[in-house]
Amino acid sequence: MAKEPTRTAPEERLVNLVVALMATEQGLTKDTILSSVAGYREQSEAGASKDALEKMFERDKENLRGLGIPVETIGDYADPDDLRDARYRIPTAEYELPADIDFTPAEIAVLNLAGGVWSESSMSADARSGLRKIRALGIDVDAPIIGYSPRINLREASFAPLHRAIEQGRVVEFSYLKAGEDAAVVRSIQPLALLEYEARWHVYGIDLAAGEPRTFLLARISTEVRITRTSFDLALRDGAGERALTGLTDLAARQRALLEVEPGTEASLRLSRRARPADQGIHVPYVDIHILADELASYGPEVRVVEPVALRDEVILRLERALALHTDVRTTA
Amino acid sequence: MNAGPLLATDRAALILQLVPYLIGKGEVSLAEAADAFDVDPEHMRTMVEKLTVIGLPGEGGFWQMANDLFDIDWDLLDERDLIVITNSVGLERTPRLTAREAAALLAGLQLAATLPGVGDSGVVQGLLAKLARGASSAPAELIVAPDGVDDVRVAVAAALRAGVALSFTYQAPDAPATTRTVDPVKVHIASGQWYLQGWCHLRAAVRTFHLDRVSDVRLTDVAITHGEENVPDLFEPADTDVAVDVRYRAASAALLADYVAVDTTSVDGAFETARVRVGDARSLKRAATRLGGELEILAPESARQSSAAWAEAGLAQYR
Numbered sequence: 001m002a003k004e005p006t007r008t009a010p011e012e013r014l015v016n017l018v019v020a021l022m023a024t025e026q027g028l029t030k031d032t033i034l035s036s037v038a039g040y041r042e043q044s045e046a047g048a049s050k051d052a053l054e055k056m057f058e059r060d061k062e063n064l065r066g067l068g069i070p071v072e073t074i075g076d077y078a079d080p081d082d083l084r085d086a087r088y089r090i091p092t093a094e095y096e097l098p099a100d101i102d103f104t105p106a107e108i109a110v111l112n113l114a115g116g117v118w119s120e121s122s123m124s125a126d127a128r129s130g131l132r133k134i135r136a137l138g139i140d141v142d143a144p145i146i147g148y149s150p151r152i153n154l155r156e157a158s159f160a161p162l163h164r165a166i167e168q169g170r171v172v173e174f175s176y177l178k179a180g181e182d183a184a185v186v187r188s189i190q191p192l193a194l195l196e197y198e199a200r201w202h203v204y205g206i207d208l209a210a211g212e213p214r215t216f217l218l219a220r221i222s223t224e225v226r227i228t229r230t231s232f233d234l235a236l237r238d239g240a241g242e243r244a245l246t247g248l249t250d251l252a253a254r255q256r257a258l259l260e261v262e263p264g265t266e267a268s269l270r271l272s273r274r275a276r277p278a279d280q281g282i283h284v285p286y287v288d289i290h291i292l293a294d295e296l297a298s299y300g301p302e303v304r305v306v307e308p309v310a311l312r313d314e315v316i317l318r319l320e321r322a323l324a325l326h327t328d329v330r331t332t333a
Numbered sequence: 334m335n336a337g338p339l340l341a342t343d344r345a346a347l348i349l350q351l352v353p354y355l356i357g358k359g360e361v362s363l364a365e366a367a368d369a370f371d372v373d374p375e376h377m378r379t380m381v382e383k384l385t386v387i388g389l390p391g392e393g394g395f396w397q398m399a400n401d402l403f404d405i406d407w408d409l410l411d412e413r414d415l416i417v418i419t420n421s422v423g424l425e426r427t428p429r430l431t432a433r434e435a436a437a438l439l440a441g442l443q444l445a446a447t448l449p450g451v452g453d454s455g456v457v458q459g460l461l462a463k464l465a466r467g468a469s470s471a472p473a474e475l476i477v478a479p480d481g482v483d484d485v486r487v488a489v490a491a492a493l494r495a496g497v498a499l500s501f502t503y504q505a506p507d508a509p510a511t512t513r514t515v516d517p518v519k520v521h522i523a524s525g526q527w528y529l530q531g532w533c534h535l536r537a538a539v540r541t542f543h544l545d546r547v548s549d550v551r552l553t554d555v556a557i558t559h560g561e562e563n564v565p566d567l568f569e570p571a572d573t574d575v576a577v578d579v580r581y582r583a584a585s586a587a588l589l590a591d592y593v594a595v596d597t598t599s600v601d602g603a604f605e606t607a608r609v610r611v612g613d614a615r616s617l618k619r620a621a622t623r624l625g626g627e628l629e630i631l632a633p634e635s636a637r638q639s640s641a642a643w644a645e646a647g648l649a650q651y652r
Contacts, residue, residue: 010341012387015348019423020390028390036390063342067349068431068469094469096426101467103460110456113448114441123437128371130434132350134467135369136427138357145451147493150444150522152477166473167432193474196440199525234471241474248478266506266619269546273483298623301646316651318625323644325629326621326637 013039014060018069018090027074027087030057061088070094103134109142113150120154152196156218159194161225162203166191166237171208171230175223176216184222189214190232192240197248198287204244206236215247217288252285257292258306259284267302270295281306289314297322344380347372348387351380352403352424355416363414374414381405381416388422428469435468436475443477444522449490452482480525488550489529492517496557498534501550503542507615511535515542516557532559574610577617578631581605581624606631618643 008016016038020028034040034053044053061071074087103111115131118124158174165172172191175184189205192213196202200217207214260281261268275282286292293314296303300319305312347370354369355361367377388402404420430438442460446452465472485501492499499517504510516532518539527544539559583605598607611617614636621628621640630637 008386009344009383011344011348012383014341014345015387015424016390018345018349019388022423023389032390038386038388038390041391063345067342067346068429069349070469092426095428097429097467099426101463103463104456106454106456107460107463110442110445110451110460111438113451114438114445114460117441117444118437123440126431126433127437127441129346129350130430130438130464132354132369133427133430133434136350136354136357145448147517148448148520148522150441150448152440152444153524163433163436163473163475167470193476195476195478197478237471237474241476244474245476245478264504264510266504266546269504269548273481273545294623294625297625297647298619299647300618300622300643301650304650312651316648319622319644319647321626322622322624323641323648325626326641326644 008039008042010039013037014064017060018064021071021088021090022092022095024089027072027089029085029087030054033057033088097133097137103137103139105140105142108134108139109145112141113145113148117150117152118154119151120159122160123152123154153199154201156201156221158203158218158221158225159201161227162191162194162218165225165227166193168227169231169234169237171228171232172205172225173228174221174225177220177222187216188228189216190236192237193244195241195244195248197245198291200291202244202248204240204247206232213243213247215244248287252287255287255289256283256285257296257308257311258282259296260304260306261299262302265299265302267296267299270299271303286311293318348380348384349424349428351384352418352421353427355381355418356421356425358416360409360415360417363410363416366416377416378410378414381410384418430464430468432468432470432472435464436472439464439472440475440477443479447480447482447522449482449487450494452479485544485547485550486527488552489517489520489544492552493520495552498553498555498557499529499531499550500553501542501547504546504548506546506619507613513540513542514553514555515540516559518559520544532557574612575614575633576608576610577614577633577636578606578608579617579628580631581607581628615639622647 017033020033020037034044034050034057040053040057043056064071070090072089072091074089111131111134115127116124118127162172169190171188173186173188176187177184188208189203190208191203191205193204194201195204195215200219202215202217204213204215206212258278258281259271259275261271271282271284275284277283284292289308289311293311296305296311296315297318305315351366351370355366358366363374363377363381366381367374370377370380372380382405384403385405386402391398391401400420401422402420403418403422406415406417406419409415409417439461442457442464446457451457489499498514500512500514502510503513512535514534515529516534517529518532519530521528521530521541529542529544529547530539531542532538533540580601581604583600583603598605614633617630617636618640621630622644625644630640
């Protein structure tokens with residue numbers, strides 16, 4: 001029984017293309033695809049121009065690659081750039097989740113928890129989609145890990161373009177407002193890793209002006225992130241996350257504030273987790289002097305900064321500004 | 334213009350996942366499948382129906398024959414809302430994870446590894462390797478810095494597992510310390526902060542406790558009686574909240590959202606005025622000095638004065 005030709009939705013055309021390209025060992029030529037795969041075929045027979053169909057095929061191919069589907073091009077061996085007689089196929093082994101990867105019920109239980117952490121919608125959709133693929137393997141699940149709701153908060157709009165640039169290995173440009181400075185400076189970096197440290201997102205990459213790796217706080221990126229056409233070697237990314245983390249941990253080990261805290265207060269409770277006892281007060285490691293100053297200012301009289309002087313000045317500045325704002329005549333009467 | 338093809342690609346990705354799922358299940362209800370794919374049952378029905386026009390290319394100028402196409406048991410679907418694939422022409426195996434899917438899960442795993450009993454079980458290490466191998470290309474490195482486990486977190490985890498109440502000293506800011514007995518319900522981890530939600534025997538209600546403010550924790554041998562309690566979202570406004578009027582630089586709006594639920598805003602040049610709700614008006618003095626100069630408390634007068642006094646007392650230490 002033959003099916004009546006009807007107008008095919010684009011997603012059906014895409015899936016038909018995947019089925020066709022996976023069913024062939026030696027590959028299909030573009031002409032074969034356009035004249036036989038449902039979705040192209042109707043349009044071909046309805047008189048769509050070859051040029052339009054070829055463009056549609058090129059777009060579809062790119063969209064499938066965007067989904068991580070390996071569309072392979074087998075060109076002319078004599079002239080690899082000559083794609084007139086090229087054949088296309090999807091190698092099953094590279095398409096499928098490798099058969100030897102299996103997950104234990106305990107692993108699935110942990111993955112279920114891990115898949116639910118994203119508060120931001122696009123990362124959350126990706127995590128759920130990945131989880132669905134793994135669940136489709138039909139593995140039993142241990143009793144769920146109950147009683148925990150871990151969340152990764154993500155507010156910065158710069159995260160998505162930076163993530164994409166890391167995937168594609170492209171140089172990015174953005175304006176960066178260094179803390180304590182008034183004017184933002186345009187930075188050009190090869191982004192290598194994104195890192196959440198002390199609940200703040202950072203991007204680690206090679207700063208092209210400095211020629212050295214640098215770490216930037218996403219919250220201080222003051223413009224949109226522009227992904228340029230300049231690409232870099234993806235091998236630069238290897239181990240970058242580890243290097244970024246080591247960099248921040250080392251920095252925190254080198255920089256420490258000497259503080260006096262009032263026992264039993266909010267300041268004492270919140271700081272003591274991170275602190276080490278000192279002769280006079282406590283030592284608290286920090287990465288960013290301005291972020292620590294914000295926190296210490298919130299504690300008001302519960303904490304006194306002994307050193308460094310720069311931190312002390314920053315805390316005093318915040319207290320003075322807050323005082324001025326709340327003792328003067330109100331802004332709106 | 335871009336939305337069209339993008340959506341079609343996403344829908345195609347769903348179909349590629351749907352086939353192995355359905356084959357793996359053998360027979361599955363519309364409702365269960367819809368739930369697994371985060372769509373409503375009617376959307377799932379349409380997806381399954383559309384599957385039957387997908388298949389291998391026709392050969393020799395003929396349209397596809399029936400056995401070249403996916404097919405389903407139509408009677409079961411129409412009469413009993415059950416999905417069964419009766420003919421499949423490929424796509425039986427699950428596709429690899431995209432780099433993005435792997436990255437999203439890998440980052441989630443790093444956070445899950447900070448939970449007592451999860452990170453030290455060896456499960457996470459194995460998973461990190463498997464996910465990396467199951468991805469179609471190398472995922473971007475997303476790192477979630479590890480956080481130390483302490484006695485309080487371990488005790489809370491043990492109480493959750495054992496289903497017993499916890500007893501501890503709780504030191505809320507600007508309040509005297511109290512001794513609490515709590516049936517643990519849920520631990521929230523947000524922005525690196527750990528909160529316990531549970532049934533507080535003292536208040537006879539669900540309460541949220543910041544774990545940094547918990548000390549002298551011990552497990553009781555009292556079995557929990559409110560473990561299934563429906564807990565509100567972490568920062569859900571409560572009836573007891575008070576309204577405070579604030580003015581802040583528009584650029585600092587995101588910072589403010591860390592502390593309070595913002596009701597109404599009105600823009601006035603580079604500044605915004607808003608009515609926010611907080612559990613305790615006294616707590617806003619801490620936000621006022623933290624955001625030094627970026628946030629002005631307009632009303633009530635008592636909250637405004639306590640902010641000034643808080644800043645003044647802080648400064649007095651340096652004079």
